[in-house]
Amino acid sequence: MKINDLLVQVIEPSRVQRHIIIDSLRQLGIHDIEDFESAEPALARMQVVKPDIVMSSMHLPDMTGTELVIKMREQPDLADITFLLVSTETHYRYLEPIRQAGAIAILPKPFSRSDLMRALQSTMHYISDRQQEEEDDLFDDMSVLLVDDSALSRKFVHQVLSAAGIQHITEAKDGAEALQFLATQSFDLVISDYNMPNIDGLELVDHIRNHSTQPTVPVMMITSEQNSSRLAAIQSAGVSALCSKPLSYDMVKQLIQQLVADRDI
Known part of the structure; x- marks a missing residue:
């Protein structure tokens, strides 16, 4: 899998922050991007077209990023989608459930290009290995x-x-x-x-x-x-x-x- 093969779903209520994330992804060669302001429409879209990775803010209009990733993990069809949190949040109460549910990375706002690239590369390797029919x-x-x-x-x-x-x-x-x-x-x-x-x-x-x-x-x-x-x-x-x-x-x-x-x- 190459980085330009990824389908990324971005969930961010701020239009400015959403554009920053999307521009960063495009600069890395990712152009298959779907963006949402809130979680429920994104969850509904996941049922139709399954993204390779979900990049979400912590505080969304209809739920928190924590609640979103838990909802994803509870649904068999969405449980294995990689989740990346992009947030200024540092509070243990919010971040610990995200860590427990299996976020691939937690990126701060603002994040560096190298941090984003590292998280995406790890995601690509995970997806590629998971899709291989033969075991190592x-x-x-x-x-x-x-x-x-x-x-x-x-x-x-x-x-x-x-x-x-x-x-x-x-x-x-x-x-x-x-x-x-x-x-x-x-x-x-x-x-x-x-x-x-x-x-x-x-x-x-x-x-x-x-x-x-x-x-x-x-x-x-x-x-x-x-x-x-x-x-x-x-x-x-x-x-x-x-x-x-x-x-x-x-x-x-x-x-x-x-x-x-x-x-x-």
Whole structure:
């Protein structure tokens, strides 16, 4: 897939901001663009013509960007559309559900051309890999344990792993359930959220490294945590890699290849 093959839907109530986003896309070679002022007409259009990526503001006349992406994820026909938030919003209450639902990127206003290009390239690679009929031989037999208390987040990460060619994926809703799976199954990789009830990601890593029969299994921690002391604690606990939300498809795929196969892209 080439960048000029993308169909992009832009949802932005401000005419000025809408023109800025559209002009930026056109400068990168994207000309198949549909634009909307609000979410409901955009959702209706998605049912007719499915875009490759939705670029949306956070605050829309009829709903928030958070509500929009959740509505998309709840509809099977729209669940796998990549979502990119363009917003000045910095409040955790608004951004965390977007991260959990699987935004491909969160771009600030104003955004740089390089940031936009990076997000679009990651999207193209995700779509291209997902559309391939043959799985990547590198990941054919890989067994992954995916741990996250958010069903939306698990669904998105599962889609990302499937696009990369990984098919053997076991899901756990928290660290406690993950330990039950680890006691009876062997895994090539553990991908875990940090903030979870019962047993969080930090406790899970500690148990894997010090009390399990798989102490050397690679553990990738995915988190939206911003506290530097907590991040330092995660790293010192023995995680193999730390990924920030929103996830970049290219980054996730590269890290998995490095962790499990010791191979760069």
